[in-house]
Amino acid sequence: MDFLPIGDYGVVGNLETCALVGRDGTVDWWCLPHTESPSVFAGILDPEIGGEFAIQPADEFESEQEYVERTNVLETCLETSRGTATLTDFMPIVGEQQTLDTAEHALYRRVECGEGSIELDVELAPRFDYARAETTVEAVDGGVLATGNDEELFCQSPVALDTDGSTATGTITLDEGDTVWFVCQYGERGRLDDDEAAAMLEATTQFWKGWAHHCTDSERCLFYGPWHELVIRSELVLKLLMRRETSAIAAAPTTSLPETIGGERNWDYRFNWIRDAAFTVQALHELGHATEVEDFFAECLARIAEGESGRVEQPFYGVDGEELPDEEELDHLEGYRHSSPVRIGNAAGDQRQLDVYGELVLAIHETTQYSETLSEENWTVLRDVIDHVCEVWDKPGYGIWEDRVDPKQFVYSKVMCWAAIDRALTMAEATDYEAPIDEWEAVRAEIEERVLDEGYDEEMGSFTRSFETDNVDASLLRLPVVGFLEPDDDRILGTIEAVQDHLATDEGLVYRYDTDDGLDGEENPFVLCSFWLVDALALAGRHEEARELYTDVLEHATSIGLFAEQVDGETGEQRGNFPQAFSHLGLINSAIYVSEGADPRTPTPIGVDAPDGTS
Structure with a gap:
């Protein structure tokens, strides 16, 4: 067969x-x-x-x-x-x-x-x-x-x-x-x-x-455009991947669909990654799904409370919050198109991934902007998390891409620690809850200084993947989104150019990085990174270029509007687990960024008329 x-x-x-x-x-x-x-x-x-x-x-x-x-x-x-x-x-x-x-x-x-x-x-x-x-x-x-x-x-x-x-x-x-x-x-x-x-x-x-999203007034719909139906399909995919009772979202419903045919980059994605939180909150709120936003808020806080002294114990969980199984190889299955090993479980659950703290706090901050009020009890838990970030931000880790090599000082991880402290300071000011403001501000400034000093390469004119390397990484496209620097800062513009020069294909598809990650073989362009380039271009004011790129990336969807994790750079075929939440979250959020007159960094509070006429 x-x-x-x-x-x-x-x-x-x-x-x-x-x-x-x-x-x-x-x-x-x-x-x-x-x-x-x-x-x-x-x-x-x-x-x-x-x-x-x-x-x-x-x-x-x-x-x-x-x-x-x-x-x-x-x-x-x-x-x-x-x-x-x-x-x-x-x-x-x-x-x-x-x-x-x-x-x-x-x-x-x-x-x-x-x-x-x-x-x-x-x-x-x-x-x-x-x-x-x-x-x-x-x-x-x-x-x-x-x-x-x-x-x-x-x-x-x-x-x-x-x-x-x-x-x-x-x-x-x-x-x-x-x-x-x-x-x-x-x-x-x-x-x-x-x-x-x-x-x-x-x-x-x-x-x-x-x-599903329904427009009562297409002219006011934030997602109005030729991509409208693909946004709705992505929304429906995300809901399929959510657990009914918690709205925790599986990264994908499959395991071991290969990033490269015949290769070993075959992973189990049937778990709830914390870093999906901020993307999920923004996407679903803008589509009018207040209940899912509120459920996800509670789920994020539950994950924080499980940590010891503010420590997030693992970067992802079972969709019901259960402990993760050990990673195991199923040698009796040949794998998709003979791509082995077939894996169940995921060993990356034991990694230190410092960016998770930023994504988690961003999700909580965004949710409080949309609908939820942060209670004093929850603030106490969150304060412990920020205190822990202040202690560990300068430690090496495995990064957002879960490399299987020695830990490094990843620039994106440092920036997300900065973002965690930054949003916590914002929430402290808004609530008047007790917090060590001076200490947090000092650490935030220290992180910023070190990133600008050791994470930016003057000769390249770009931020780098880590303090130890001079490679570029697509995650750096997120720096203006989280507010680390203004989108039109020369250092951000240089990073966008470096990503385009070193990681982007002629079709605008973007690879995650171009350096050793401890695995044999090569990967393919990562769909979410392609959408991140769209976002960075839009924030930098290059709206026409962003819309053209967005349209080009959408051409790679399947005939029924689905995306896997990656797209084969030569054949255009889907690669990796399928359908992939990250890809569809990126599709929805980029639609917000390319919408005319939209500021994706300014949430619309629930209860106020949303752009599509719903509330």
């Missing part, structure tokens, strides 16, 4: 987990019951043994995918020489649709014949625990039951499926107007008739349409 291009997948989910559905009609990735749980289908990492759920024409066919407008309901259109069919995939939203007797974790697959006649092959091959557990598949009343690893998956089927003990197969022929339903339920065996399944589809569709 062949590997599909990463960009040939769509994603569906229920705010607890996600599944990837290929344009060939195959579910090739689904972890249960949660995003970070072991997989039941992992064909994207190993088509032979990983497991899949395929519904596809028996004859040669062409296909294309699209989402039902403003939803995460995915349609795959299949066409043969004899007929057409539409495969509709979705998951009911956990906690939102409990009127029917069905499992919390269920994948619905409706097949509807549009024209002529079409014969479809069905193959259900679950493989529990990343295909490590022995899985038994047997025919039962109304479908098939898969068991293994003390788990079960029941698939309701409109046609009898034959089983060989591990896989169920069958064939069904549909004529014009025929509609059938397949329903996979994890841990339960509820039975639904066609009308009940159709009602679930309608309820799911209405949930997403009711949640």
